[in-house]
Amino acid sequence: MIEALLSDDDRALRDEVRRFVASEVPAELVRDMDADKVHYPREYVAALGRHNLLGLRFPREWGGRGLGWTSEIVALEEIGVLGASLACLYSLPSIVGEALWRFGDDKQRARYLRPMLAGEKTCAEALTEPRGGSDFFGATCRAVRDGDGYLLSGQKRFVVGAEGADFFLVYARSGDDADPHRRISLFLVDRGPGVTVEHLYGLMGTRGGGAGRIVFRDVRVPLANRVGDEGAGGDIFNRMMIPERMTSAAGVCGTARAALEVAARYTTKRKAFGKTIDRFEGVSFRIADAIAALDAARALTYAAARTVDADRDARRLVSEAKKVATENAWAVVNNAMQVMGGIGYTDVFPIERLLRDTRLSMIWTGTNEIMNLLIQHEYYAELGADRGRKRDVERDAAHGDLVDEKIYE
Secondary structure: OHHHHOOHHHHHHHHHHHHHHHHHOOHHHHHHHHOOOOOOOHHHHHHHHHOOOOOOOOOHHHOOOOOOHHHHHHHHHHHHOOOHHHHHHHHHHHHHHHHHHHHOOHHHHHHHHHHHHOOOOOEEEEOOEOOEOOOHHHOOOEEEEEOOEEEEEEEEEEEOOOOOOOEEEEEEEOOOOOOHHHOEEEEEEEOOOOEEEEEEOOOOOOOOOOOEEEEEEEEEEEHHHEEOOOOOHHHHHHHHHHHHHHHHHHHHHHHHHHHHHHHHHHHOOOEEOOEEHHHOHHHHHHHHHHHHHHHHHHHHHHHHHHHHHOOOOOHHHHHHHHHHHHHHHHHHHHHHHHHHHHHHHOOOOOHHHHHHHHHHOOOOOOOHHHHHHHHHHHHHHHHHHHOOOOOOHHHHOOOOOOHHHOOOO
8 A cells, every 4th residue: 555655756766765774784783783882883874975865855956856755754654664773864864854945035045054964964953941841932052142142051952863973953041032932943053162951861772873962051042044034933833743753753753664574574584383473363462463553653654744745734734744753653663572471571683672763753753642732633623624514513412403402611
């Protein structure tokens, strides 16, 4: 079914990325990242750039391929089989690039977007603060106007890529407007004096991506490095949730698919009671549940990508894709571990690593509880807008016209 959603060009891109994943990313790198022997795989990012695989949907003039979201999802799902860290580092140029392409100017694109897509400059997005992540407009990191620039002070944490990034996309409070949505601005901050990675986190999974806490101490940021207008950070943030959540959904689909394939192959080899365990319904039905859950996640993710490509309002669908893909992926990887039994819990197979990686997907880029808030809010708004335009199904009840029985207060 998923194959039918792809064009010939999509399939060609998928095969191209598969070749990259198979030949350009050594198993030793994946293992060393998980063992915290590698804190930031810069050569991996550079290799993606050399193969012109970063930021596929941005115009060719800036180093992309001028493709759509559907194509980027195809590529990212293939990258996702490597696990969450490498998928996330692949996604960062797409996320940071969204701000530069949509809201930046040509000078910023020339200085940051083009070398970033070439793999020559590495990036990170600094959004979450020690006080919390979901309360975006409560940011305490401040950018105070000073002459022809700003002085940036504060902290950001859980910044994936912090260890190796050449520059950061930083949201900071730039004023005290009565409207909290006008208090935040967005800045491009080069690594340099006053920018310090104070701590690298010991993570349960998703290791090796250089996730750290950054401290900014009176960092001078030129006015030319502000992205968009002062106070426009909220508007930019709303748009940025599309690449944040689309990349999360796509990457984790690849991770879950990898786990499912490993487990399914195992069940065709492992024998018990004289036959391979795929012949037992207790095992094969778990595989069937995993297949259905993964196909549902992938289909919704591709539907969301098509909606974004059509330039239609996709806020609810993108949030649904992130929620459903990450929760279904968690179920798929759990089922993979269950059918493999004890050996799946060891590092003889990669399932335990993929399980640890997948758990974070339900937390980052907006927790799934935040997804629920947005989904229900958008749905109720649509429900009200549709009133009077559709059949009144309530009246199809045998006594649907008994208004006196419909007491709501």
